[in-house]
Amino acid sequence: MVGIWELEFNKMKNNTNKNVLVLLCCILGLIFYPNALGAQEHPNLILTKKGVENIRANLGKVPLFDNTLSTVKQQVDKEMAMGIDTPIPKDYSGGYTHARHKSNMVLMQKAGVLYQILDDEKYAIYVKEMLMQYEKLYKTLPLHPKTRSYARGKLFWQCLNDANWLVYVSQAYDCIYTFLSKAERQKLEKNLFRPFADHISVESPQFYQRVHNHSTWGNAAVGMIGLVMNDKELIDRALYGIKGVHLDKTAKDDDGGFLNKEGKAGFLANIEEPFSPDGYYNEGPYYQRYAMYPFLIFAEGLHNAKPDLKIFEYKEGVLLKSIHALLNLSDADGDFFPLNDGQKGMSYYNDALVTAVDISYYFGNQDPGLLSIAKKQNKVLLDDSGLAVALDIEKGKSVPFTKKSINLSDGPDGKQGGVAILRSKDIELVFKYASQGSSHGHYDKLSYSLYHQGDEVLQDYGLARFVNIEQKGGGNYLKENKSWAKQTIAHNTLVQNGKSHYGGNYDIGSKYHPELYMYNDSNSEVQIVSAKEGNAYPGTMMHRTMALIDQKDFEAPFLLDMLRIQSQTTNQYDLPFYFMGQVLKTNFEYEVPNTLEPLGTDNGYQHLWTEACGNATAENIELSWLENGKFYSLTSVSSNDELRFVRIGANDPDFNLRREAGFLLRRKNVANSLFVSVIEAHGSYSPVTESAVNSNSNIDHLKVVLDSTDYTAITIKTKQGTNHIFIMANTNASHTEGHIVQIGDNEYMWTGTYYYNEINSNK
Amino acid sequence: MVGIWELEFNKMKNNTNKNVLVLLCCILGLIFYPNALGAQEHPNLILTKKGVENIRANLGKVPLFDNTLSTVKQQVDKEMAMGIDTPIPKDYSGGYTHARHKSNMVLMQKAGVLYQILDDEKYAIYVKEMLMQYEKLYKTLPLHPKTRSYARGKLFWQCLNDANWLVYVSQAYDCIYTFLSKAERQKLEKNLFRPFADHISVESPQFYQRVHNHSTWGNAAVGMIGLVMNDKELIDRALYGIKGVHLDKTAKDDDGGFLNKEGKAGFLANIEEPFSPDGYYNEGPYYQRYAMYPFLIFAEGLHNAKPDLKIFEYKEGVLLKSIHALLNLSDADGDFFPLNDGQKGMSYYNDALVTAVDISYYFGNQDPGLLSIAKKQNKVLLDDSGLAVALDIEKGKSVPFTKKSINLSDGPDGKQGGVAILRSKDIELVFKYASQGSSHGHYDKLSYSLYHQGDEVLQDYGLARFVNIEQKGGGNYLKENKSWAKQTIAHNTLVQNGKSHYGGNYDIGSKYHPELYMYNDSNSEVQIVSAKEGNAYPGTMMHRTMALIDQKDFEAPFLLDMLRIQSQTTNQYDLPFYFMGQVLKTNFEYEVPNTLEPLGTDNGYQHLWTEACGNATAENIELSWLENGKFYSLTSVSSNDELRFVRIGANDPDFNLRREAGFLLRRKNVANSLFVSVIEAHGSYSPVTESAVNSNSNIDHLKVVLDSTDYTAITIKTKQGTNHIFIMANTNASHTEGHIVQIGDNEYMWTGTYYYNEINSNK
Known part of the structure; x- marks a missing residue:
């Protein structure tokens, strides 16, 4: 304090004509701002x-x-x-x-x-x-x-x-x-x-x-x-x-989110609550990116000015963990998965991620993989952390940032569901079994999206908003965000009786979350995640298991999706596939109508045109499509399903929605049911050489061979004639307990939640 | 001949056990194939x-x-x-x-x-x-x-x-x-x-x-x-x-083209007929690329084996000229403009163009610009020409291949219309006033497409075919190629009374072609092309003038489109704009229907859904859209036009068509009429920074101030308040003759076909 005063008086001596005024101001300043003259240097x-x-x-x-x-x-x-x-x-x-x-x-x-x-x-x-x-x-x-x-x-x-x-x-x-x-x-x-x-x-x-x-x-x-x-x-x-x-505690904001349901507030509470122990941010990666800058820049300031607070160690170092989680929530191109209200195209090239990567490197454990991202970003923070990053890149310390499969828990204590990303070669599955995600959450329990080489195969629509584009509602959320983007039918998950999960009610949705059943990425050939949700539709339990299987008969790892439903009532089940691209071929007949009508009147259905209708007649439903020079195929076990091609864009008076495609399985008047599907990426097409390579599915037959309370088993027969069986234990997620199951003439014994192996194809 | 015989006899001496057989074969060979033993070396x-x-x-x-x-x-x-x-x-x-x-x-x-x-x-x-x-x-x-x-x-x-x-x-x-x-x-x-x-x-x-x-x-x-x-x-x-x-001479092939209307045949006739003196190939660049390989590889063979034929000098060196034309028929990314039946994505990276570029370099005048394309192709022919190219690249002779504005005549004598490409900074206009283009031609007289930085702003749909993709009709032409892609309404040009040009009749279409009115690219600030067509609809004369104007008030050069119609009958005129992207804003009200219906029943209209209907109420019709992070605006002078948003894809039972957008001006019960439009590219949007720059049109007002038999004049007032006038002489295309026109209080004097200048904005 003395030093500062001396300095001020010295200055005042040199500014004699302002002395009185300045002195007065200083005194006034001290009266009104008693903390304003702390003994700190700047910057x-x-x-x-x-x-x-x-x-x-x-x-x-x-x-x-x-x-x-x-x-x-x-x-x-x-x-x-x-x-x-x-x-x-x-x-x-x-x-x-x-x-x-x-x-x-x-x-x-x-x-x-x-x-x-x-x-x-x-x-x-x-x-x-x-x-x-x-x-x-x-x-x-x-x-x-x-x-x-x-x-x-x-x-x-x-x-x-x-x-x-x-x-x-x-x-x-x-x-x-x-x-x-x-x-x-x-x-x-x-x-x-x-x-x-x-x-x-x-x-x-x-x-x-x-x-x-x-x-x-x-x-x-x-x-x-x-x-x-x-x-x-x-x-x-x-x-x-x-x-x-x-x-x-019951008041809400513009987006319909609670203002302060828990009564907590302040920066530390904002670290405590929305971040799970794994660093997942409950609103999803798009908003995490947005919040990341104030989190980290204030943390950096606190670290410099209030080192005793040990802000980077707070909640077991969750701030730095969250950067790792966020980077893993991006596709092969660095674009964030558009979970909840996420605008597509936002990526780790955003300046907030320059901050995040540099701070994570400097205040964390100097992960050299971060340097490769900094190189791609091609800029650094103009501070100690940015200098450290640039220096170490210059020293050649950079190695590729390898994204692996990861399971991120949601909720302050990590017990409110989560998001799992399974990665295998060029394929990325994003499986969402997270909690509501605050006011930016969507009603999409157990939904997923699928990526191949950074391109969407089955998309998550993201938000309905043109951020900062004045012509589109001043750049703010559009009404279609609520009427379409948040609704369950807008996602690759089950809709019961045409209603959204939790009745599309935020208060109810905020009470519940799916439960992880099991996650296992230890075997690179069969990676698996499975979760259950019993509150989205009271009286109905959904159990979805998704596996990325890398098997030598296939050009690329394929996705196996088993969605098991048990209900106390008979219902209509809709399961959409928002495939990206142009239909190549189906194995079923369908009719295209002379006029297009909306599929429904509410819950998002009002925004879908029915482009074609058909019925599954064969045991498998097959659909293939082409996007960006790559072929994809869906094979699904049919159960007298009604089939529909849909197109987004009905009741969209301002052209706020993208006119993209969907394919819908509709199963009526059933209580318990099982949807089993395989999605393959295969082959390529070049418009320059005009050569089409491996343009057909490799699956000959997909079959449910057992579906009991305790076990579900399916077989996957390839066109080469090999036959594999996948058995899932539905009620025992232990990785260490043994099972014996008789299916037809075969007995299967194994330890752990699932069994996957080749079976003799002539049995 | 003696030398060869000696060689054969020497060989025979060394192969005594086969002597008799070989001798016999030689004699038989001489009897059946008298030319087989010419004195030539191989290869x-x-x-x-x-x-x-x-x-x-x-x-x-x-x-x-x-x-x-x-x-x-x-x-x-x-x-x-x-x-x-x-x-x-x-x-x-x-x-x-x-x-x-x-x-x-x-x-x-x-x-x-x-x-x-x-x-x-x-x-x-x-x-x-x-x-x-x-x-x-x-x-x-x-x-x-x-x-x-x-x-x-x-x-x-x-x-x-x-x-x-x-x-x-x-x-x-x-x-x-x-x-x-x-x-x-x-x-x-x-x-x-x-x-x-x-x-x-x-x-x-x-x-x-x-x-x-x-x-x-x-x-x-x-x-x-x-x-x-x-x-x-x-x-x-x-x-x-x-x-x-x-x-x-009246027989036709699978595609409906005449087999041999003129009775000509052989390789030389195939050079003579389809190539104009400028090297434009009448089927368009996609098929030129396809035909290029046999043209050039056989020509190279002829050059080597029959140098006396001077094949590269044939028809004033048209083969090499055609390579220059073909390269100029590509966009900024090297993709060929999909005129007629052209598959999008075909580009100068195709192997046929490796042949073309190398041969053009070696047998032509060693244009160092070609080396830069060869570098991009990243391969060369494994022959003399490829070696020469690779050597000269190694010597550092490569310079960028600069594509300029070019007017390519069509027809064997260059008198059957043509294709003009106006280029200004990042904007490329492709204006097609060519002849029918053989069996692969489309009924799209005076149509155009517009590109910005290699992206389509207003598209030419191209063909309806998935070349070599077996699932789509064996990879062959799809029925929608005829019912949609070839029809006039599928193009950015005028449709009268819902019928295609020449009644969509190939025989009639093959008789006629538009006439160039004028072309002038000498002033980089105002480049202009203008053509007339009087046979597409008997009794109706269409005169379309397109100008790329680079004016300091605008961020990028804009396109001015004036389409003048004079008819002996009253008609309905449809003018579509196949804009690529998502609607941002309009200045007119429109209704979206509850159900979508096809716009018509034939001539391609059956493939369009009406997504929205409105009426022009203001003097200008304004529409802006966003595509690939760039903003575009259309401003059109209205004349009580009916306005429709359309979507491709009706009556498309196999999902063969892309669900892309269109905007249609419909003018009913008029004989003579004038459509005037300006299309601007402006600003940018990044989903990474979420920043929207210059997202609005710069045009305050577009106005027709004169439309007489001899002159059409329009004014373009910017939001900055500057006002420019464009006057076109409709009946005198001379570049050297003088004009005096009185418009309101102003008298305009100039020499040449058009006048463009700033006028005092308070007049």
């Missing part, structure tokens, strides 16, 4: 003084770091040349004022970093001038004029974006903190930062006081500015929530 | 003795050549290890016997080349053994059992594929000619090659005696084996057709 948030010295010493020596720096410098220089604009807020996402303020926040953060690294005052001046404009503007601002949000911001239409702004701008402020005079700092803190932090927290508890990605941003924003200002009240508010504020 | 077709020496001398020194050789060697070695199979012919395209014989022909050709270059007898033995198997097989073969073709082959279901086989196998035979004994040669020539050549020519005149890509393959096959055998009769038959054979 201390993302950059540290020592880190900056190290970076400066390495400039010109580490290409990936230098190139990133050079790109950032070009961007900032270009924007600086165009001058500063801080327009009066007016627009939704996609509109000019929204885009401008969003751009400004990133520019300030970057300019701040450039000031530190390049030691060039023009960047500090730029940040200072822009901050001063904001200071002038902010104190005049009422709530944002657009009224759609449950928590309106001031710069933006929703507090969420205001919080984004403060997360970035805190960093900028930290970078130029010592460049500013004390008076300037106090002006900014009093008129801009403190009221800004208050607006998104104490004035907007419905936004701030939650366990939700919105609140994570809010907490990080308040906490980061608190760290820079060394304001204990703000830091505590960030970590633990607003003291004494309790929300109505 | 002399694609490879030459001298060329092979040169290649051998350069082995190991030219990476691209060495790599190609190594790849070919690996392929052939792998196949050789699996043994030879020459199954009894049974299947259509896509089936095993078809694929096997197709594969064999290529293998023999490659093995022959390997024998020559590597001087390793195992390759010669492989070719010889396979040929001997074919000799045994062929003499037992009846016509191929599949009956669908108008000209059945013996190895394959159509003569066309038999001809393919002989084109390749001739080269193999040439390569091992001197390795074989005379007796072996005579056995092959007598039992295999000669009858083979006869079957596809004198026994199949309906296939051979035509001007058509089929016949080109036939001519080349007969000519190439003739060159190897030095058989003048076959060579003459190849060059000039079957002597004395005249086909019924």
